[in-house]
Amino acid sequence: MVITQSKKRFLDEIYLMKDSNLSPFVVKFNKTLKELSFYTKKSVRKLSDLKEYFYDENTVKKILEKGNDPEIYSFCDIERPKVVGELNLGWTQINPGLIGNEFYMTKGHFHGPNEAEIYFCQEGEGILILENQKTRIIHPMYITESSIAYISPGFGHRVVNVGKLPLIFIAIYLANSTHDYEKVKREGFGILVVRNQSSRIPYKIIPNPKRDKENLSQILPLKQ
Ligand SMILES: [Fe+2]
Numbered sequence: 441m442v443i444t445q446s447k448k449r450f451l452d453e454i455y456l457m458k459d460s461n462l463s464p465f466v467v468k469f470n471k472t473l474k475e476l477s478f479y480t481k482k483s484v485r486k487l488s489d490l491k492e493y494f495y496d497e498n499t500v501k502k503i504l505e506k507g508n509d510p511e512i513y514s515f516c517d518i519e520r521p522k523v524v525g526e527l528n529l530g531w532t533q534i535n536p537g538l539i540g541n542e543f544y545m546t547k548g549h550f551h552g553p554n555e556a557e558i559y560f561c562q563e564g565e566g567i568l569i570l571e572n573q574k575t576r577i578i579h580p581m582y583i584t585e586s587s588i589a590y591i592s593p594g595f596g597h598r599v600v601n602v603g604k605l606p607l608i609f610i611a612i613y614l615a616n617s618t619h620d621y622e623k624v625k626r627e628g629f630g631i632l633v634v635r636n637q638s639s640r641i642p643y644k645i646i647p648n649p650k651r652d653k654e655n656l657s658q659i660l661p662l663k664q
Contacts, residue, residue, distance in 0.1 A: 548598025630657025
């Protein structure tokens with residue numbers, strides 16, 4: 441059955457008229473359990489889930505061949521019905537660590553063209569990679585405890601943990617938003633965040649060598 445836009449809007453409005461759908465709630469996070477006090481989805485992402493996302497494929501292969509499969513990050517979501525007006529809440533913990541020289545990170549994704557998101561960093565230290573889907577300009581942002589990032593529509597995003605401790609952030613996004621992980625799997629982001637042993641700052645941003653020349657990105661300076 442094809443649902444037209446006007447029919448969809450009508451269904452959304454009917455949904456919002458039901459008071460029971462709008463019950464407010466408060467939720468708490470538990471750092472020990474790495475979960476929210478209630479949630480609709482909890483997932484763990486191990487190295488084997490991210491093997492196409494890290495740059496150093498040989499190192500990934502070697503780690504997995506030895507029978508190791510470290511947990512890179514885990515997340516816990518409260519997913520609301522996919523209608524206009526609803527928001528989802530996500531809580532993510534990225535462990536500290538490196539695969540080769542590249543820091544542990546989320547897969548990253550792009551949303552639909554009119555879908556913004558907000559990240560609130562609860563603790564840790566990281567780089568939020570934002571890539572404009574149209575211009576391919578990269579906007580790297582440094583985030584740490586209490587940083588709030590507004591992710592404008594049209595910007596792909598990934599979080600990289602550059603600290604020695606877990607990085608925890610909360611995401612608020614549209615319940616009816618779409619997530620494109622395949623684009624990132626295929627092309628990666630325009631930058632990698634890697635270890636920097638020759639400086640007091642333990643990380644550096646380098647262009648992603650896997651990006652073909654026509655798709656090279658302009659990289660803006662890191663915003664603190
Ligand atoms: Fe997102």
